[in-house]
Amino acid sequence: DADVTQTPRNRITKTGKRIMLECSQTKGHDRMYWYRQDPGLGLRLIYYSFDVKDINKGEISDGYSVSRQAQAKFSLSLESAIPNQTALYFCATSDPRDNTDTQYFGPGTRLTVL
Amino acid sequence: AQSVTQLGSHVSVSEGALVLLRCNYSSSVPPYLFWYVQYPNQGLQLLLKYTSAATLVKGINGFEAEFKKSETSFHLTKPSAHMSDAAEYFCAVSGTGGFKTIFGAGTRLFVKA
Secondary structure, three states, X not given: OOOEEEEOOEEEEOOOOOEEEEXXXXXXXXXXXXXXXXXXXXXXXXXXXXXXXXXEEOOOOOOEEEEEEEOOEEEEXXXXXXXXXXXXXXXXXXXXXXXXXXXXXXXXXXXXXX | OOEEEEEOOEEEEEOOOOEEEEEEEXXXXXXXXXXEEEOOXXXXXXEEEEOOOOOEEEOXXXXXXXXXXXXXXXXXXXXXXXXXXXXXXXXXXXXXXXXOOEEOOOEEEEEEO
8 A cells, every 4th residue: 555645636626616635644754745746847845744733834835725634644725726726736744753854755636727 | 045956857868878867956054865756647756865975876776876065966877778767857955954855847758769
């Protein structure tokens, strides 16, 4: 079984709809991240969480919100989706005991907003 | 502040040829440097990382990278490309203390038969 899972894998929605992307991990890591990937822009950090009570904005948090329901679960919400949020979204984890911050990624969710 | 620049958004090589993917970094603290690979329809996975133990780092699938402080570079190489190496490759940097990781824009590698 995969260590970091994301649901759904693909989603098509309409402008103005609320969308939730979910991430679960079995690695036992405290740190979790949400990134979006756009062609030519690499990965940009949306939100990150160092533990259940610690949630922080990344470089592109506008239009997004998150919830850390448990150590193993970190959800990303788009309150009112817009077309420029069409992208590939990745969840990742890292172990705070690892000083290098090596990250472990889920398979991604491809979101299309029409 | 940290940053990463990957030179070339696309690189095309013939099967059996040398693979060279370029990465330059900027960091105000001693960096940790990474190469991640993303195969089609998959998430990123760690290919190799530099942690200051050795300047030449060997990774999976025959890839290696050399840390050159004087050139602020961490280029990825493989002596002989295989069709299965076709993927997108991301260079990344994090500072001592771990947080936070900055990713480059990615380089897509095409391998021609």
